[in-house]
Amino acid sequence: MGSFWDRENECMTRDRLHDLQSKRLVALVKRVYTNVPYYRNKMHEKGLVPEDIKSVEDLEKLPFTTKQDLRETYPFGLFASPLDEIVRVHASSGTTGKQTVVGYTQNDISLWSELMARCFAMTGADKTSRIQVSYGYGLFTGGLGAHYGAERIGAVTIPTSSGNTQRQITIMQDFGTTVLCCTPSYALYLAETMEEMGIKPDDIKLKAGVFGAEPWTESMRVEIEERLKIKAHDIYGLSEIMGPGVSMDCVCQKGLHVWEDHFIPEIINPNTGETLPAKTNGELVFTTLTKEGFPLIRYRTRDVSSLDYDVCECGRTMARMAKPSGRTDDMLIIRGVNVFPSQIESVLLEMGETSPHYMIIVDRVGTLDTIEIQVELTPDMVSDEVKKIEDLENRIKKNIESILGLSAKITLVESKTIQRSEGKAKRVIDKRKK
Numbered sequence: 131m132g133s134f135w136d137r138e139n140e141c142m143t144r145d146r147l148h149d150l151q152s153k154r155l156v157a158l159v160k161r162v163y164t165n166v167p168y169y170r171n172k173m174h175e176k177g178l179v180p181e182d183i184k185s186v187e188d189l190e191k192l193p194f195t196t197k198q199d200l201r202e203t204y205p206f207g208l209f210a211s212p213l214d215e216i217v218r219v220h221a222s223s224g225t226t227g228k229q230t231v232v233g234y235t236q237n238d239i240s241l242w243s244e245l246m247a248r249c250f251a252m253t254g255a256d257k258t259s260r261i262q263v264s265y266g267y268g269l270f271t272g273g274l275g276a277h278y279g280a281e282r283i284g285a286v287t288i289p290t291s292s293g294n295t296q297r298q299i300t301i302m303q304d305f306g307t308t309v310l311c312c313t314p315s316y317a318l319y320l321a322e323t324m325e326e327m328g329i330k331p332d333d334i335k336l337k338a339g340v341f342g343a344e345p346w347t348e349s350m351r352v353e354i355e356e357r358l359k360i361k362a363h364d365i366y367g368l369s370e371i372m373g374p375g376v377s378m379d380c381v382c383q384k385g386l387h388v389w390e391d392h393f394i395p396e397i398i399n400p401n402t403g404e405t406l407p408a409k410t411n412g413e414l415v416f417t418t419l420t421k422e423g424f425p426l427i428r429y430r431t432r433d434v435s436s437l438d439y440d441v442c443e444c445g446r447t448m449a450r451m452a453k454p455s456g457r458t459d460d461m462l463i464i465r466g467v468n469v470f471p472s473q474i475e476s477v478l479l480e481m482g483e484t485s486p487h488y489m490i491i492v493d494r495v496g497t498l499d500t501i502e503i504q505v506e507l508t509p510d511m512v513s514d515e516v517k518k519i520e521d522l523e524n525r526i527k528k529n530i531e532s533i534l535g536l537s538a539k540i541t542l543v544e545s546k547t548i549q550r551s552e553g554k555a556k557r558v559i560d561k562r563k564k
């Protein structure tokens with residue numbers, strides 16, 4: 131089912147995969163121990179030498195790497211290749227502290243292109259496709275990461291980068307774009323702008339979207355698929371591990387296949403560090419197996435997901451991670467209740483009576499946390515229909531309360547008043563953090 135870029139590797143038996151991962155892990159540990167003093171010290175602290183790591187079963191002995199380690203070694207301290215072998219750097223901005231800098235050798239760029247090509251092939255794309263890359267180009271990995279993968283499969287690559295929304299649509303129409311790459315929130319903004327321009331999904335050739343870089347719910351997927359009449363794929367990645375293309379969902383849309391021949395995923399309990407069994411939710415951890423410039427051992431992503439090792443209906447044997455529901459550090463604690471913005475998104479989109487644009491505002495009055503959810507009305511609803519609006523606000527409030535066990539203030543706002551995003555959407559304003 132579906133198309134493959136590299137069927138042999140994507141469907142290899144789990145036994146073969148185990149042997150390959152073990153061989154690669156042993157080589158990786160030797161490499162970082164020899165080349166990166168920071169890792170050598172961390173291993174010594176745990177009383178480890180490279181010979182202690184003989185197979186993937188020994189992975190748990192190795193120490194975790196965290197964002198803090200990356201900050202302490204800023205900018206190039208964890209690079210495992212000399213700088214004259216590094217041909218590209220990217221950086222992720224991060225909301226707190228210094229940027230995280232990552233480096234790639236020529237082989238790393240080639241591997242990244244290869245894995246992105248696997249992702250594109252999963253959408254059915256090939257050299258006859260036209261792939262519009264509307265992720266930002268620059269230090270952010272989205273634009274260039276998708277770009278090189280699109281070129282690798284031989285598609286016509288259209289590097290529009292993000293922004294200039296009407297022009298994006300004109301290009302889509304004139305150049306016959308078949309695959310669109312951008313954040314899911316931007317996909318929704320593009321759909322909205324298309325509607326305003328009077329362009330219908332049948333007027334363009336778009337067949338698939340490769341959307342990621344931020345959490346989005348299944349309901350959001352349905353909304354985008356219906357409005358653009360396409361298949362919307364979820365692509366995941368992070369600069370530290372490579373960029374986009376660490377995993378993506380196939381046509382079955384039942385989890386994102388992790389390219390396990392190059393990355394080992396684990397799920398841990400974020401509080402204890404203990405490894406959790408398959409199909410259990412926890413923090414996602416990755417070890418890169420083949421990266422040269424910036425390999426990482428047991429990197430704690432802070433993303434919340436779970437892993438499923440059952441063979442997928444598409445035939446791929448590579449583990450599937452559940453759609454990430456958010457980040458452990460995005461979790462809001464409101465009056466002691468844990469809240470992920472994605473839970474609120476699900477409620478709103480499943481009700482389907484408003485537009486999908488919302489903003490969560492958290493504050494503290496005295497010692498009490500308050501939460502307000504601003505939701506946009508659809509263009510055909512006007513805010514002077516007071517009775518109707520009140521009734522809708524109350525029903526949203528009730529549904530939020532039954533899912534979160536938390537009373538929230540619901541404010542319905544006029545259509546198109548909530549800021550649209552061209553990249554990663556900002557959905558939470560936490561005034562308590564000031």
Ligand code: DLL
Binds near residue numbers: 453454
């Ligand atoms: O966002 C890489 C990327 C670009 C992925 C384009 C997909 C498409 P960073 O800027 O370093 O890299 O941010 C990484 O974004 O740890 C997640 O919290 C979040 N994220 C990325 N993809 C998804 C996704 C890129 N599909 C951080 N679902 C990650 C949920 C995602 N969250």
